[in-house]
Amino acid sequence: MRKNNDFGLLILRITIGLLMLLHGISKFSGGLEFISGMLVEKGLPAFFAYGVIIGEVLAPILIVVGFRTRIAALIYAFNCLVAVLMAHSQDIFKISDHGGWELELLGLYFFTALALFFTGGGKFALSKNNNWD
Numbered sequence: 001m002r003k004n005n006d007f008g009l010l011i012l013r014i015t016i017g018l019l020m021l022l023h024g025i026s027k028f029s030g031g032l033e034f035i036s037g038m039l040v041e042k043g044l045p046a047f048f049a050y051g052v053i054i055g056e057v058l059a060p061i062l063i064v065v066g067f068r069t070r071i072a073a074l075i076y077a078f079n080c081l082v083a084v085l086m087a088h089s090q091d092i093f094k095i096s097d098h099g100g101w102e103l104e105l106l107g108l109y110f111f112t113a114l115a116l117f118f119t120g121g122g123k124f125a126l127s128k129n130n131n132w133d
Contacts, residue, residue: 009122010066016112017064020076024056038086055079063116066125071132073116080110 027035032053036046055075062072084092084106094102101107120133127133 006123009116009119010124012112013063013066013069013116013121013125016076016109016116017060020056020079020109021060021064024053024060027052027056035086042086051082052079055082063113063121066121066133067127068130068132069121069125069127070117073113077110077113077117080106080113084110 032049035052036049039048040046056079059072059075059079062068063076084103088103088106091102096102096104121128125133
């Protein structure tokens with residue numbers, strides 16, 4: 001069977017983008033108060049909560065369509081790191097009740113975004129000729 005890395009990258013982009021986009025859409029319906037409250041508790045300005053819209057809505061959309069995939073993936077990965085530090089830092093070294101890493105979902109999001117940062121979006125992307133593609 002012949003390899004098709006570009007089709008594999010398309011599947012990866014669609015998967016990681018849509019899965020995180022669902023988290024971002026839920027922020028619209030639930031509001032950003034929860035996140036802004038966490039930020040204020042940590043001494044940060046509440047308006048930083050709007051960064052979630054960039055990391056969980058805009059970046060995933062750019063990844064899915066393949067526009068500036070590498071920069072979008074970097075923003076996405078940064079968003080995952082912030083989520084770990086803000087809400088899950090106590091779970092970094094924990095194993096779940098089922099034997100997996102407590103943060104495996106965030107880990108998958110983060111490392112997949114990192115992989116896309118290094119590979120780019122592939123041939124089936126909206127944009128493919130820029131250094132950030």
